[in-house]
Amino acid sequence: MQVLVNEHAGALLDARAADLGDDIQLVRMTPDGRLLVEGRERARGDVQPEVAFASAHVLTDGSAPVWLALLDELPSLRWLQSPAAGHLAFYDALLARGVRVTGAHVNAIPIAEYVLGAVLADAQRVDEWGRARAERAWRPHQFREIAGTTWLIVGVGAIGSAVATRAAAFGAHTIGVRRRPIGTEPVDEMIHPDDLLGAVGRADVVVLAAPATPETDGLVGEEFLATMKPASVLVNVARGSLIDETALLAALDRGHPSRAILDVFATEPLPADSRFWDHPRVVLTPHSSAGGTGRHARVADLFVENLARFRSGRPLLHEFGSAEAVGAEAQAAPDAVDFAVAAEIEDEARRRLGREVWDFIGGGAGDEDTLVENRRAFSRFSFRPRLLTGAPPPETATSFLGVAVATPLLVAPFAGDSLLHADGYRAVIEGAARVGTVAIVPEVTAEPLEALGRAARERAAIFQLSLRHPDDVLVAILRRVADAGFAAVCVTADAPVVGVRRRDRGNRFSAGSRMVLGNFAPVAGQAPSFMGGGHSRPPMSWASLRDVMAASSLPFAVKGVLTAPDARAALDIGAAGVYVSNHGGRQLDGAPATLDQLAEVVDEVGDAGEVAFDGGVRSGPDAVKALALGARVVLVGRPAAWGLAAAGADGVARALEILHEELVATLALLGVAGIAALDRSALQTHPSAGPGGAGGGPRE
Ligand SMILES: Cc1cc2nc3c(=O)[nH]c(=O)nc-3n(C[C@H](O)[C@H](O)[C@H](O)COP(=O)(O)O)c2cc1C
Numbered sequence: 001m002q003v004l005v006n007e008h009a010g011a012l013l014d015a016r017a018a019d020l021g022d023d024i025q026l027v028r029m030t031p032d033g034r035l036l037v038e039g040r041e042r043a044r045g046d047v048q049p050e051v052a053f054a055s056a057h058v059l060t061d062g063s064a065p066v067w068l069a070l071l072d073e074l075p076s077l078r079w080l081q082s083p084a085a086g087h088l089a090f091y092d093a094l095l096a097r098g099v100r101v102t103g104a105h106v107n108a109i110p111i112a113e114y115v116l117g118a119v120l121a122d123a124q125r126v127d128e129w130g131r132a133r134a135e136r137a138w139r140p141h142q143f144r145e146i147a148g149t150t151w152l153i154v155g156v157g158a159i160g161s162a163v164a165t166r167a168a169a170f171g172a173h174t175i176g177v178r179r180r181p182i183g184t185e186p187v188d189e190m191i192h193p194d195d196l197l198g199a200v201g202r203a204d205v206v207v208l209a210a211p212a213t214p215e216t217d218g219l220v221g222e223e224f225l226a227t228m229k230p231a232s233v234l235v236n237v238a239r240g241s242l243i244d245e246t247a248l249l250a251a252l253d254r255g256h257p258s259r260a261i262l263d264v265f266a267t268e269p270l271p272a273d274s275r276f277w278d279h280p281r282v283v284l285t286p287h288s289s290a291g292g293t294g295r296h297a298r299v300a301d302l303f304v305e306n307l308a309r310f311r312s313g314r315p316l317l318h319e320f321g322s323a324e325a326v327g328a329e330a331q332a333a334p335d336a337v338d339f340a341v342a343a344e345i346e347d348e349a350r351r352r353l354g355r356e357v358w359d360f361i362g363g364g365a366g367d368e369d370t371l372v373e374n375r376r377a378f379s380r381f382s383f384r385p386r387l388l389t390g391a392p393p394p395e396t397a398t399s400f401l402g403v404a405v406a407t408p409l410l411v412a413p414f415a416g417d418s419l420l421h422a423d424g425y426r427a428v429i430e431g432a433a434r435v436g437t438v439a440i441v442p443e444v445t446a447e448p449l450e451a452l453g454r455a456a457r458e459r460a461a462i463f464q465l466s467l468r469h470p471d472d473v474l475v476a477i478l479r480r481v482a483d484a485g486f487a488a489v490c491v492t493a494d495a496p497v498v499g500v501r502r503r504d505r506g507n508r509f510s511a512g513s514r515m516v517l518g519n520f521a522p523v524a525g526q527a528p529s530f531m532g533g534g535h536s537r538p539p540m541s542w543a544s545l546r547d548v549m550a551a552s553s554l555p556f557a558v559k560g561v562l563t564a565p566d567a568r569a570a571l572d573i574g575a576a577g578v579y580v581s582n583h584g585g586r587q588l589d590g591a592p593a594t595l596d597q598l599a600e601v602v603d604e605v606g607d608a609g610e611v612a613f614d615g616g617v618r619s620g621p622d623a624v625k626a627l628a629l630g631a632r633v634v635l636v637g638r639p640a641a642w643g644l645a646a647a648g649a650d651g652v653a654r655a656l657e658i659l660h661e662e663l664v665a666t667l668a669l670l671g672v673a674g675i676a677a678l679d680r681s682a683l684q685t686h687p688s689a690g691p692g693g694a695g696g697g698p699r700e
Pocket residue numbers: 360361362374412413414415416442443444464492559581582583584585586614615616617635636637638639641
């Protein structure tokens with residue numbers, strides 16, 4: 001594989017040759033645009049780099065125009081690693097032609113060192129040292145200690161975290177502000193932005209390290225400044241837009257705060273007539289906090305890491321337009337995201353995912369009739385609310401296959417976590433746990449099932465098994481599943497082959513070749529495949545499934561059941577549960593909507609097993625309709641996948657939380673005391689559904 005580099009990037013990679021792989025050939029661009037491969041000049045048509053990487057020198061040595069022209073001309077290019085953190089305008093053209101672009105957030109360390117250096121210099125009155133020395137004055141200086149001070153850090157992404165750990169090392173007490181904390185922020189206290197002003201009055205040092213968003217625009221205005229302690233210090237390493245500069249100058253004139261350390265301004269370069277230049281209470285630097293010596297090496301290390309990821313199909317770090325844009329701004333992104341309704345999560349996922357992955361998640365099989373019908377079926381039922389029933393607040397706790405849950409909403413298994421978020425299923429498990437429920441963990445995940453079993457910790461978990469492997473492999477997986485601590489198994493029976501997904505075909509998208517298959521070693525000589533590493537097996541029957549499952553003592557449910565005879569067959573081979581599903585319309589197009597089939601299956605199963613349901617559930621009322629028809633639990637696939645793509649564990653948790661809140665409100669409005677009290681009397685067929693159109697109809 002050829003990698004196009006500028007000269008400095010080439011030198012950085014030469015020093016890392018051992019980590020690159022033997023088959024990497026560097027194509028070096030000289031500052032005047034010539035191309036060298038192993039010291040020999042090559043014509044542009046003779047090189048075919050798939051990957052390009054420039055160090056930041058390209059921005060300063062005059063070679064930027066030739067570099068950009070070259071990128072523009074290279075049809076072979078598939079990925080560009082940039083040395084810059086933010087989105088640059090020229091990326092748009094590359095992204096439009098399908099080239100992936102990654103940025104580099106490597107400046108948290110120098111920025112944090114800058115903040116510490118500037119605050120220490122102010123506290124120790126370093127400017128006085130030189131003056132006294134010039135006067136030959138033997139005058140010891142008093143200074144303020146950092147130890148025991150309180151630092152308020154607004155924005156606890158990569159930069160805020162790096163500042164916090166360093167301030168703490170000096171003995172400071174740290175308070176972090178973040179809209180959606182992820183729980184691992186290295187601060188003594190976390191507060192919500194709504195409580196910011198209350199904390200401002202406690203801080204000796206206020207550090208602005210939050211991204212510029214409409215919410216942070218003008219954050220530091222008159223009220224904020226008046227609330228600051230008189231002797232406090234304000235530091236801005238975020239963006240000039242966070243501060244109302246007129247208000248700040250007026251506050252500094254009054255000596256309150258006592259010092260502003262400013263590395264960024266609303267207008268840059270700072271105009272010559274700006275009052276900041278000679279204000280005695282201002283320390284100013286021209287955006288130099290990120291200029292540390294280690295940044296080139298860190299970008300090169302990042303590139304080496306991303307190259308390994310690129311080659312193995314794992315998500316790239318800091319990818320523009322992807323779920324996993326790690327770094328200062330991106331890590332802080334969930335701060336800016338406060339999903340109020342489920343549609344916002346879907347929109348955020350769409351914004352973050354490339355079209356191919358977006359289509360892979362949302363798409364169905366064939367003409368997508370079944371996909372559409374799954375949703376339509378919900379409008380074939382209306383509720384029959386009962387008034388003034390005196391019912392207490394609704395109870396929602398239940399269990400499935402022996403696993404206790406606080407809500408009947410669970411996460412359906414979905415393959416492809418590595419395409420959505422670097423935290424993968426770990427984040428799905430974590431998000432579900434935060435709302436007291438569980439995710440069924442699919443066999444196709446980036447991490448091995450042992451690691452995910454451990455991640456589920458004390459929460460019992462359910463593992464999803466596909467029936468695409470020979471019996472001995474299935475038995476071996478079941479053994480691993482039990483050893484990993486899973487409590488139950490969900491056997492997917494509706495996917496002997498992968499459905500015909502036209503969107504993926506049209507996009508030339510092969511999910512299988514892009515996914516990381518943590519559970520299956522690649523079979524020699526074959527590309528890893530969605531079918532589980534190249535295994536194939538004779539056709540599966542109920543009898544062979546019975547024999548395979550006999551090897552496991554874990555309770556299991558059969559997923560994909562749509563008819564009474566299949567429900568009966570599942571029970572007959574020992575299933576503890578039957579999972580009504582058409583795989584979200586992704587397998588047999590033309591299969592009926594799951595909600596239409598639910599009553600048939602529930603009636604067949606009776607008390608002989610538990611019935612789970614999924615397919616098109618997008619709201620609390622949807623889930624309640626399925627529960628009223630007799631489902632014990634209701635699962636969501638895409639809403640959780642979108643949550644994962646939008647904001648990792650936070651996104652999954654928020655998606656489930658919104659659904660759960662709606663579910664509780666719906667139960668209360670129906671006048672029932674909880675899911676146990678719900679039955680078909682809560683439903684009637686919608687007039688437009690026609691006679692018998694609601695599959696089983698209401699039961700009064
Ligand atoms: C991207 C994606 C991948 C899926 N992968 C699996 C899988 O590996 N095994 C499985 O049993 N079901 C899989 N499913 C189906 C889901 O478990 C579930 O049946 C379906 O998504 C429910 O419909 P919903 O997305 O409308 O909620 C997948 C669904 C999606 C959207």
